[in-house]
Amino acid sequence: MAEKRNYGPKKDTKRGPKKENNGGKKYPSKVASKAVVKGNSRFAKKQEANADSKKSRCPYFKKCGACQMIDTPYDKQLRQKHAHVQELLEPYTRVASFVGMEEPEHYRCKVHAVFTHDKKGNPLSGIYREGTHEVVPIDSCLLEDKKADAIIASIRGMLKSFKIKTYDEDNGFGLLRHVLIRIGKHTGEIMVVLVTVSPIFPSKNNFVKALRKEHPEITTIVQNINDKQTSMVLGDREKPMYGPGFIYDICCGMKFKISPKSFYQVNPIQTEILYNTAIEMADLKGDEVALDCYSGVGTIGIIASPHVKEVISVELNKDAVKDAKLNAKINEVKNITFYENDATRFMQQMAESGDKVDLVFMDPPRSGSTPEFIESLRILGPKKVVYISCSPDSLARDLGIMTKKGFKVEKAVPVDMFPFTRSIETVCLLTKSS
Numbered sequence: 001m002a003e004k005r006n007y008g009p010k011k012d013t014k015r016g017p018k019k020e021n022n023g024g025k026k027y028p029s030k031v032a033s034k035a036v037v038k039g040n041s042r043f044a045k046k047q048e049a050n051a052d053s054k055k056s057r058c059p060y061f062k063k064c065g066a067c068q069m070i071d072t073p074y075d076k077q078l079r080q081k082h083a084h085v086q087e088l089l090e091p092y093t094r095v096a097s098f099v100g101m102e103e104p105e106h107y108r109c110k111v112h113a114v115f116t117h118d119k120k121g122n123p124l125s126g127i128y129r130e131g132t133h134e135v136v137p138i139d140s141c142l143l144e145d146k147k148a149d150a151i152i153a154s155i156r157g158m159l160k161s162f163k164i165k166t167y168d169e170d171n172g173f174g175l176l177r178h179v180l181i182r183i184g185k186h187t188g189e190i191m192v193v194l195v196t197v198s199p200i201f202p203s204k205n206n207f208v209k210a211l212r213k214e215h216p217e218i219t220t221i222v223q224n225i226n227d228k229q230t231s232m233v234l235g236d237r238e239k240p241m242y243g244p245g246f247i248y249d250i251c252c253g254m255k256f257k258i259s260p261k262s263f264y265q266v267n268p269i270q271t272e273i274l275y276n277t278a279i280e281m282a283d284l285k286g287d288e289v290a291l292d293c294y295s296g297v298g299t300i301g302i303i304a305s306p307h308v309k310e311v312i313s314v315e316l317n318k319d320a321v322k323d324a325k326l327n328a329k330i331n332e333v334k335n336i337t338f339y340e341n342d343a344t345r346f347m348q349q350m351a352e353s354g355d356k357v358d359l360v361f362m363d364p365p366r367s368g369s370t371p372e373f374i375e376s377l378r379i380l381g382p383k384k385v386v387y388i389s390c391s392p393d394s395l396a397r398d399l400g401i402m403t404k405k406g407f408k409v410e411k412a413v414p415v416d417m418f419p420f421t422r423s424i425e426t427v428c429l430l431t432k433s434s
């Protein structure tokens with residue numbers, strides 16, 4: 001491992017990172033330009049108008065509402081999304097063509113089903129109707145991995161014979177709340193997470209045996225206990241019921257551990273394209289010190305590590321950092337160091353210490369980064385920044401701030417990580433003149 005720097009004691013990292021987290025709300029409203037707001041609502045309205053006008057090929061479309069573009073031909077989806085991101089990034093750069101998928105259905109390797117029941121007590125599973133707690137029962141989804149849907153259907157079918165009741169949000173009775181499936185596309189490993197209200201799981205061993213008999217491809221089953229009145233799917237406690245309690249997957253030739261709570265991109269085919277695009281954009285020479293901010297389970301830093309001198313990674317989620325350290329070990333990566341910290345605080349500490357880096361990868365959550373992070377970025381003075389964004393609105397807002405601080409947007413490449421939905425992932429290269 002590379003030499004560890006002292007960016008504040010660990011307990012510091014726990015003190016109030018939430019205040020600095022989620023920069024979205026902290027931005028002065030004038031930073032989000034009118035063009036951003038207008039462009040977004042026009043795009044959404046167009047999708048809603050399309051949706052109302054005809055019968056959908058998805059039987060759940062009207063109730064579910066998650067795939068706003070399910071009935072739009074794929075090439076048209078890409079053109080419409082391109083036009084949208086181009087409109088938002090117009091002041092900064094010309095956006096390259098969208099990198100789409102050859103087979104855009106059933107790409108989701110992370111599938112979540114809410115469990116409930118009908119008036120007669122028959123188990124149902126599906127997804128929440130957008131913005132509500134009403135469950136739309138779903139048997140199979142055009143976006144989800146088919147094997148994951150089949151496992152969820154089997155679990156639903158087994159509940160009555162095992163006398164397992166689904167949880168009732170209104171009266172608090174019942175056991176099973178959610179099922180989460182994660183699939184390692186390249187390893188074939190499958191993790192089933194059963195989210196229950198109580199730690200007691202009746203006939204646990206027989207349930208596991210019966211499920212594995214129907215799906216011998218399952219490599220691990222985990223019970224997660226969530227007894228809180230919360231919209232969060234997973235609780236804090238976990239008990240492996242079968243297997244190691246995690247899976248591995250391979251991405252860009254590196255092996256990654258995926259635990260129930262780790263962030264790992266849901267579309268593995270496009271993830272490889274996304275990361276390769278980011279690393280190619282960085283045009284690495286081998287002597288750089290790279291900073292990987294919002295690093296999750298360490299994916300981008302670990303994949304970039306053979307191409308640079310040193311990687312420093314920062315991530316807020318402690319489970320993800322734990323997995324990231326293990327991922328570096330599995331892949332025998334020795335030139336990377338991981339920090340559990342709020343990215344903004346970490347950047348400020350680096351800037352105050354007078355440190356310099358050559359390159360920054362930043363892959364923030366949907367809300368984007370913060371003005372304080374960007375100010376510290378200016379002080380750190382990397383020659384290049386590769387910004388990976390899953391929200392063109394927060395990206396446009398952040399680029400607005402970054403260009404005012406002397407960064408120039410050189411390129412933007414959108415990669416379609418979420419076909420049939422409005423979501424847009426974009427990789428941008430920014431440079432800074434000395």
Ligand SMILES: C[S@@+](CC[C@H](N)C(=O)[O-])C[C@H]1O[C@@H](n2cnc3c(N)ncnc32)[C@H](O)[C@@H]1O
Pocket residue numbers: 020021022263264265293294295296297298299300314315316317320341342343344363364365366390
């Ligand atoms: C879009 S994900 C990117 C993860 C990783 N780069 C990848 O591609 O798998 C954003 C990550 O930022 C982390 N995160 C959210 N807020 C953060 C903050 N304030 N500081 C550091 N990390 C944060 C999340 O836990 C999540 O792992």
